Every structure is written in C-alpha cells, then in structure tokens.
Amino acid sequence: MRRVVTAGVTAASLLSIWTLLLAGAACASSSQEQPPPTPQALAEVWERERRPLPPPPLVTHQIVESEVARLVQDSTGLVRSEIAGRSVEGRAIHHLTIGRGPTPVLLWSQMHGDEPTATSALLDICQWLLTHQHEPVAARLLDSLTLHVVPMLNPDGAERFQRRNAQGIDINRDALHLQTPEGQVLKALRDRFAPVVGFNLHNQNWRTSVGTPPRPAVVSLLAVAYDEARSEDARRHLTKRVSSVIVGALEPFVAGQIGRYDDAFEERAFGDNITRWGTGVVLIETGAWPGPDPDRMLVKLNFVALITALDAIATGAVDRADPAVYERLPENDNLxxxxxxxxxxxxxxxxxxxxxxxxxxxxxxxxxxxxxxxxxxxxxxxxxxxxxxxxxxxxxxxxxxxxxxxxxxxxxxxxxxxxxxxxxxxxxxxxxxxxxxxxxxxxxxxxxxxxxxxxxxxxxxxxxxxxxx
Ligand SMILES: [Zn+2]
Known part of the structure; x- marks a missing residue:
C-alpha cells in the first residue's frame, strides 16, 4: 500500500517540478535559452580539463578523499561534503552536494568495488561544474538541480578491487535486508532527499556484446523496473526519456554499440527498490573498449552522458525526448x-x-x-x-x-x-x-x-x- 502512495507523491512532485522549470523558462533567463552543449564539445572539454588521475581501477579511496577535500576547498561553498556513513572497515563514504536548484538528483558509483569507471567521471563532473559555474550551461544546471553525489559507495571493495563489500555481501542484493552499512547509507540518502532521478553507475562484464555481428556494448542503459510486470508510470517514463537523451549524447562516438540492459525486476536490487521507493533510476553499465587505453574513452563517455542527461533534466528538454529511442536499443548479449x-x-x-x-x-x-x-x-x-x-x-x-x-x-x-x-x-x-x-x-x-x-x-x-x- 505504501508503494502506491509513494508513487502518487512522486508523480505529483515531478509534475510540479516541470511546471516550475517551465515557469523559469518563461522568464526567458539567458542561461535557459542557451542550447544544450554538443557531445563533441563536452568531449573536448573533458580532454582538456579532466582530473589527472590514474586509470579508474587504480583510483583508491585515498585518492577519492583527497579529490573531495580539494573540491570542497576550491569551491568556496559551491561543493559541500559530508561523511554519509562508514564502510564495514570504517572507510568514509563521502556525499557531495552541488547546486541550489529545486530538483534533487542522486548519483552513486562503485557500489561494486571492481566497477570504477564512473567514479572518475563523477569527480570530473564536479570539477567541470566548479570551473564553469558562471557560464550558462553549468549555471542553469546548478540553478535547477541539486546533485547528491556518492563517488565511491563501496570503498572496502574498491580497496580489494572486488565486487562485494568486506562482509562478502553484494550490496546490490541488500536493498531489502540492509545488512551492509554501505547499503544503509544509500537508503538513507534516498529517503532524506527523495531525488527525482537516481543514476546507478556500474561496469559490466567485458564479454557483453550488442548487435550482429557482436560488437562491444560500450555502454548499456536501463530504465529500471519497479515491479514484475515492468509497469510504466511517471518514474519510468522519465527514466526512459533520460536514457534516450543519453543515447543521443553517445551515438556520435559509439553508434550501434549502446545496449539495453535486461529490465527484469530484481526484488533485492537497489535500483529496483529505489524506483519502488519513489526515485526513478537510470542504470548505466560501462562495458569494453578496444585499444591500449580503454579508460580514457570510457570515462569520457560517462562524463558526456551524465552532463547531457543532467542538462536535459535541468532545462526540461528531457520531457520532449522520445522513449522509443531507448526502447529500440538492442538488448545486451554475451558474445x-x-x-x-x-x-x-x-x-x-x-x-x-x-x-x-x-x-x-x-x-x-x-x-x-x-x-x-x-x-x-x-x-x-x-x-x-x-x-x-x-x-x-x-x-x-x-x-x-x-x-x-x-x-x-x-x-x-x-x-x-x-x-x-x-x-x-x-x-x-x-x-x-x-x-x-x-x-x-x-x-x-x-x-x-x-x-x-x-x-x-x-x-x-x-x-x-x-x-x-
Ligand atoms: Zn555492478
């Protein structure tokens, strides 16, 4: 019963947020009129301005901590941080807050310790917001959204470069029992801020393919289901549209190599339950990239995808995206x-x-x-x-x-x-x-x-x- 009530509240709050955004657009503020950044322009900015970090698998919790401290110090108030909780082994789980807008968005990465790509991308996005805060696109994002960023949810797993936490539990199967402190942190952040959208950021197996003949599924997307029937409501319409926006952002680089992740409902998983609790979740799974320096391309694609998606949410352009673009994606394969x-x-x-x-x-x-x-x-x-x-x-x-x-x-x-x-x-x-x-x-x-x-x-x-x- 509680689920139905929660869903109703979310749908209503979504409507009111878009009404608010539209009202903002009607005021014809210059930053809202600025066209969205092109994927190519974002890719170039990333190449120029990315943080000089080691490849994502070598980014340790210690590096994340020093990056967080630096961001907070350099931002003079734009980036706030708190320790949202601690891992089994006592490592701090950092929660960054950026922006002053009415629409809360939650992004978390490395729930699986050996899935690190998006951690680097999130740090680059924070830095980008900081550097460009007075320019139209970053400014409207900061004015419309409040980002809640958890750049490494499973620091114990990251330290060992293993999927599970120090208890040996897969945090992404702990949404109902909440026996992991890391899972408790994520649940508490969801409940505290009731984000309109959540971005659940992972890496998929490098055997994941898409299409015929099979090519690397460089990125796979999922507008997460919240029940066995894979029902559609305002949450899922929104996450399908966000996913379509991401497809548009990535196609210039990896056309034909974007997969659709299996949307079967997993009753223990966080994405599915966070959607049930009222926050629509987009799952981004980063896959394989050929060549000697795959991380460079993979982090860049995450950066481009996420900023494009956040901008579309900030301007309301996401409302005009066609969910069929996402629905037509070929399903992931394993070839x-x-x-x-x-x-x-x-x-x-x-x-x-x-x-x-x-x-x-x-x-x-x-x-x-x-x-x-x-x-x-x-x-x-x-x-x-x-x-x-x-x-x-x-x-x-x-x-x-x-x-x-x-x-x-x-x-x-x-x-x-x-x-x-x-x-x-x-x-x-x-x-x-x-x-x-x-x-x-x-x-x-x-x-x-x-x-x-x-x-x-x-x-x-x-x-x-x-x-x-
Ligand atoms: Zn994962």
Missing part, C-alpha cells in the same frame, strides 16, 4: 571475446593431430598489489575453441594459412622454433604426459604463438606473439 584468432591450424600440444579452428581468449582486468604499488593486470585465458563465427572480439587476428600454438620459450618474432605438432593418438598416459606442458586448451593461459611453416617439418617461424596480461 564478446577479448581476442579471436580465426581459421588457424591449432597445434594443441596435447598429441591431438593438428586441426583447424578459431581460438578465443577472454578475460577480465584486475588490480594486483606489488611492492611498487597497485598495478593493472589482465586475467585472461583461452575460453573458446572451434567455430567462433557467432562471436565478436576486441581484436580479431586472421590466422588463415598460419598455425597457432602455445608459447614454449622466450623466442621472439621472426625466430624459427620447434613446436610439437601432435600426430599421434592422444590416448593413455602418453597423451596426459604431453599435456603437462603449455597447450592450446580451454582454460590455458592467454599466451600464443602465431606461426608460419618453417624450413623443416616440425619447425615454424614466429609471426606474432599474442599475450594478454
């Missing part, structure tokens, strides 16, 4: 590998005779503690062997006419090497013994040679060393 070697002859190293197959490598990026500090590290292995035509990859290597084997020695490109090429029956103890060395088998390390036939049988010249680490 992306990191690397595929297509069509090579596999020298498996298991006494299996050579055979033609595609070899697919998948993995995740992790963080390793070393004596020199935290370092990014891939955990990648061979995950698929066979006809992989239905899969996509961040990198596809044409293996036609070539051979692929495990790496047997520190040899380099151009060298000729001896590679066991099977030929015998892979049975019995001999087969098992042969498997003790490096192999091209499921689960084997992502270290491969791409080879060309050499001067003698059993000898091969190294064309390329494939190693993901």
């Amino acid at each position: 992306l590998l990191h690397t595929i070697v297509r069509g090579a002859t596999v020298l498996a190293g298991t006494r299996v005779p050579p055979f033609r197959a595609d070899v697919g490598i998948a993995g995740t990026r992790g963080v390793r503690q070393t004596p020199g500090g935290r370092r990014l590290q891939w955990q990648a292995s061979i995950q698929e062997i066979g006809d992989l035509r239905v899969y996509g990859a961040l990198e596809t290597i044409d293996g036609a006419g070539l051979f692929v084997s495990a790496v047997y020695s520190p040899a380099t490109v151009g060298q000729e090497v001896v590679v066991p090429d099977g030929g015998g029956a892979a049975t019995g103890a001999a087969g098992r013994a042969a498997s003790a060395g490096p192999t091209v088998t499921l689960g084997a390390p992502a270290r491969l040679w791409l080879l060309r036939a050499g001067s003698l049988p059993g000898r091969y010249r190294i064309e390329r060393v494939i190693e993901i680490r």
Whole structure:
C-alpha cells in the first residue's frame, strides 16, 4: 500500500517540478535559452580539463578523499561534503552536494568495488561544474538541480578491487535486508532527499556484446523496473526519456554499440527498490573498449552522458525526448571475446593431430598489489575453441594459412622454433604426459604463438606473439 502512495507523491512532485522549470523558462533567463552543449564539445572539454588521475581501477579511496577535500576547498561553498556513513572497515563514504536548484538528483558509483569507471567521471563532473559555474550551461544546471553525489559507495571493495563489500555481501542484493552499512547509507540518502532521478553507475562484464555481428556494448542503459510486470508510470517514463537523451549524447562516438540492459525486476536490487521507493533510476553499465587505453574513452563517455542527461533534466528538454529511442536499443548479449584468432591450424600440444579452428581468449582486468604499488593486470585465458563465427572480439587476428600454438620459450618474432605438432593418438598416459606442458586448451593461459611453416617439418617461424596480461 505504501508503494502506491509513494508513487502518487512522486508523480505529483515531478509534475510540479516541470511546471516550475517551465515557469523559469518563461522568464526567458539567458542561461535557459542557451542550447544544450554538443557531445563533441563536452568531449573536448573533458580532454582538456579532466582530473589527472590514474586509470579508474587504480583510483583508491585515498585518492577519492583527497579529490573531495580539494573540491570542497576550491569551491568556496559551491561543493559541500559530508561523511554519509562508514564502510564495514570504517572507510568514509563521502556525499557531495552541488547546486541550489529545486530538483534533487542522486548519483552513486562503485557500489561494486571492481566497477570504477564512473567514479572518475563523477569527480570530473564536479570539477567541470566548479570551473564553469558562471557560464550558462553549468549555471542553469546548478540553478535547477541539486546533485547528491556518492563517488565511491563501496570503498572496502574498491580497496580489494572486488565486487562485494568486506562482509562478502553484494550490496546490490541488500536493498531489502540492509545488512551492509554501505547499503544503509544509500537508503538513507534516498529517503532524506527523495531525488527525482537516481543514476546507478556500474561496469559490466567485458564479454557483453550488442548487435550482429557482436560488437562491444560500450555502454548499456536501463530504465529500471519497479515491479514484475515492468509497469510504466511517471518514474519510468522519465527514466526512459533520460536514457534516450543519453543515447543521443553517445551515438556520435559509439553508434550501434549502446545496449539495453535486461529490465527484469530484481526484488533485492537497489535500483529496483529505489524506483519502488519513489526515485526513478537510470542504470548505466560501462562495458569494453578496444585499444591500449580503454579508460580514457570510457570515462569520457560517462562524463558526456551524465552532463547531457543532467542538462536535459535541468532545462526540461528531457520531457520532449522520445522513449522509443531507448526502447529500440538492442538488448545486451554475451558474445564478446577479448581476442579471436580465426581459421588457424591449432597445434594443441596435447598429441591431438593438428586441426583447424578459431581460438578465443577472454578475460577480465584486475588490480594486483606489488611492492611498487597497485598495478593493472589482465586475467585472461583461452575460453573458446572451434567455430567462433557467432562471436565478436576486441581484436580479431586472421590466422588463415598460419598455425597457432602455445608459447614454449622466450623466442621472439621472426625466430624459427620447434613446436610439437601432435600426430599421434592422444590416448593413455602418453597423451596426459604431453599435456603437462603449455597447450592450446580451454582454460590455458592467454599466451600464443602465431606461426608460419618453417624450413623443416616440425619447425615454424614466429609471426606474432599474442599475450594478454
Ligand atoms: Zn555492478
């Protein structure tokens, strides 16, 4: 029953907020007349002005704390901060308040400790508001909205670069029991400010794909459902429109690579329950980006998406967005590998005779503690062997006419090497013994040679060393 009442109040408050915004626009203030910033212009601003932080997986709680302190100090009152609560291990969960407008918006990131992209984007957005506060777009945002920003909800998980908190609980399945202090903080902020919209900011698995042929789902969006029937009301209309605005902001960069996240209702999740409690939630899941510096593009896209969405809420332009733009997005799929070697002859190293197959490598990026500090590290292995035509990859290597084997020695490109090429029956103890060395088998390390036939049988010249680490 309480749900129905809450929903009614929210719908009414949404209407009144837009009436208010429209009234503001009727006064023809110059900042409201300024057209929205173009995605390209925002991307350029980000390139010029982003905070000089390490890649998001290496941004620690300590860095977030010093960024928060700096923002508060530099802003002379524009950015306020409080410690909204503490993690299981006592780390401060910071809540920043920016803006003086009538419409509260809540943004939280890194509820999952190993999903850090949006934390950096939120810090960049705070800095952007601070730097440009006297210019029309930032000014109208600050006049219309009050942003409540939690840049790292799960600092214990972030410290370990793991999904769950220090209790081993997935905070995003704790919305009903509220056994995690981090979840309690989020619930308390929601109840205290009754935001009109919440942005729930995550990273999705790098195997997430979209479209045919599969490409990286660079960003996936969800206008979160609040019941099993996936009903529509003012909250969900709004979050669908916000999602459509985000699609428009990202398409210049990643057309065809924006996915729609599964909208099944998850009764334990925060997004679903926060929507039930009265605040429509937009879930943004950042996915994979190919190339040596994926974080740069991924943070930039978050920055562009969020500022564009906030501006559309601030001006009321979100009201004119077409929800069908979001609804038409292709659904997420799970068909992306990191690397595929297509069509090579596999020298498996298991006494299996050579055979033609595609070899697919998948993995995740992790963080390793070393004596020199935290370092990014891939955990990648061979995950698929066979006809992989239905899969996509961040990198596809044409293996036609070539051979692929495990790496047997520190040899380099151009060298000729001896590679066991099977030929015998892979049975019995001999087969098992042969498997003790490096192999091209499921689960084997992502270290491969791409080879060309050499001067003698059993000898091969190294064309390329494939190693993901
Ligand atoms: Zn997540």
